[in-house]
Amino acid sequence: MSHGKTREDKTCLNCGHQVEERYCPHCGQENVESRHPFYFLFTHFVEDFTHYDGQFWGTLKNLLLSPGKLTNIYLEGKRQKFVPPVKLYIFVSFVTFFMFALFPMVNIGSDNADKKNSKISFLDKMKSPETQKIFDSIKAQKNLTREDSIAMKNLSLLPDTATVENIQETLDMNKAIDNDFSFSGYKTRKSYDSAVAKNPSFWGFMLNPIAHKFYELKEKGVTKKELMKNMVEKSYHNLPKALFLYLPLFAFFLWIFHSKKKWWYFDHGIFTLHYFSFLLLIILFIFLLSKLTGLISFNVLNALLYLIICILAIYSIAYFYIAHYRVYHTHGIVSLMIGGILFFINFFAFMFLLTGLAIVSFLMLH
Template identity: 70%
Template sequence: MSHGKIREDKTCLNCGHQVEERFCPHCGQENTERRQPFYFLFTHFIEDFTHYDGQFWGTVKNLLFKPGKLTNIYLEGKRQVFVPPVKLYIFVSFITFFVFALFPMVNFNFDGEKGHKDSEKTGVISQMQSLDTKKILDSIKAKENLTAEDSMTIKGLSALPDSAKIDDVKEILELNKTIDPDVEYGQYKTRKSYDSALAKNPSVLDAIQKPIAHKFFELKEKGVTKKEIVVNMIQKSFHNLPKALFIYLPLFAFFLWIFHSKKKWWYFDHGIFTLHYFSFLLLTVLLIFLLTKLIGLTDFWLANTILYFLVIALSVYSMAYFFIAHRRVYHAHGLVSFIIGAALFSLNLFAFTFLVVGLALISFMMIH
């Protein structure tokens, strides 16, 4: 709730109606002074954006720790207690992807021409190659009594790859190279040969395969490096992910609609459950992301162990959350609820995987 000073004049500035208390009964505008201190801009922003009067934090607390409660309360008609589902999802989505943009999940500075990363990579590999692993192991094993440190050294050296494996790693990491001219799409090295074969043997899948093949040959002819392809795909996929999720929401609600009584549950009800569930998923992903960023910032093993435990616990909880929320909202018998929940979970996992693959293909098609 705003803490702006209430006007002495009880006439609403917006519609002209009489205002008995803080808010106009006709249009809902708050009857506060037109001019406020400068700091009011910031406090007003925080209050409006997060419902700082307690509504927002109460919503988040119930969303995270009481699966299904927000949906039940909203469907009961109590719609002023917590943040509305659509506004909640939009806000959580904005915060999540804003944080992802500030702290990228993938470090794009891995090309070997300018960054210091490549020199570090080359240095590590050269050091690994220069180690005479056999001599070190023999010298340690020759000792009469092995210490705990010796045992750890043996395990570490045994895990080192041989020179052939190191060469394979170097080959994989060299993303500054272009697509090899001999690389084929199917059995074809050029767009001309591909189109010629396609004209002779048309297929029902040509509408999907042809644009992808043409894009592949286009990038190959332009000499686009592997690194540029990877970076562009990741960036464009990340940029399109919020839109893809928003499109997926009605599909998730549709799956719920299929598995439940059409008389008892309307599609609208499933939509509310979906918005709350996806808001929870985004918040959980954000928390896991922040925890993983904290891991490794300190050398204190206990702190890192606790962080790892929290990440695992949140991951397990996020999977169990759906089953708990589903049972509490739809009030199905335990076994029936679990079976329906498992079917829905599997179906949505398949559909979401299909969405991710489609998003990757769209991102690939958008590379220039």
């Protein structure tokens, strides 16, 4: 409910009709003063979602605790009781990604002061004489077991000249992408282009831009830390767009598996908006709880938080099956089968989308 002051003039500023009470009977606009203090912008934004006679909180409650209820009510034509699906998704998306920006998901690198105050690192332990002797004794063996070979290879310890310092150097995030790094075995763009010209690949249209970007970053001396940081930032900025683009695809998969006469694509779109709004909220809750675990040193409380995170993750999966069953009114087993098929289809489709997002993010680096 708005707290704006009612105008003395009873002529509607929007359509010119006479306003007997607070709202215009012709267009519905509230007849309040049009000029407000600056803080009104923020209070009005909050009021839009929290002061519609409990509309927002009722929507939030039903969205989280009553799978499918909001979709059913909306498709029945009762569209004033709760926040509209599109408006709800935009608001939840805004809050979720605002919190991600406020509390970064990935903190790449750490200050020297933090390193000094932290416990002994894994690499410091590996540089101990005792550990180095173990590695040397393993390398000296003529016949290594399969497990030892894989472990030594992954740690880059197979060459005779390798030392523990090599591992630290390899993992050093401040190290630039130098000549030790290659793309498909080619260390320079010239050698790569020459090989591609002789033996063109079907995937060249996708691999060539990635390779050229790799060599471009290599020539600029970009460090691994800068590369990782920029990749995370670019992916984060592209993620809302990717999710928004995936909405119609998710609805399309629903449309394929249900009766075209009974269910319109619009109906699936409403279900999708409500489900994705729920998923964003669950992701936000899990994100905040995981951040909280890093701030609490009390083991029992941490264990409780991890338990809640696991419950939320399981609930997010079960939510879809419950909502699908309540909205589409299919038989329990049929709903479970369709839900399972849709889950796997959407999983692979979304993984494909995330891969594309990562490629686009990489190509946007500079």
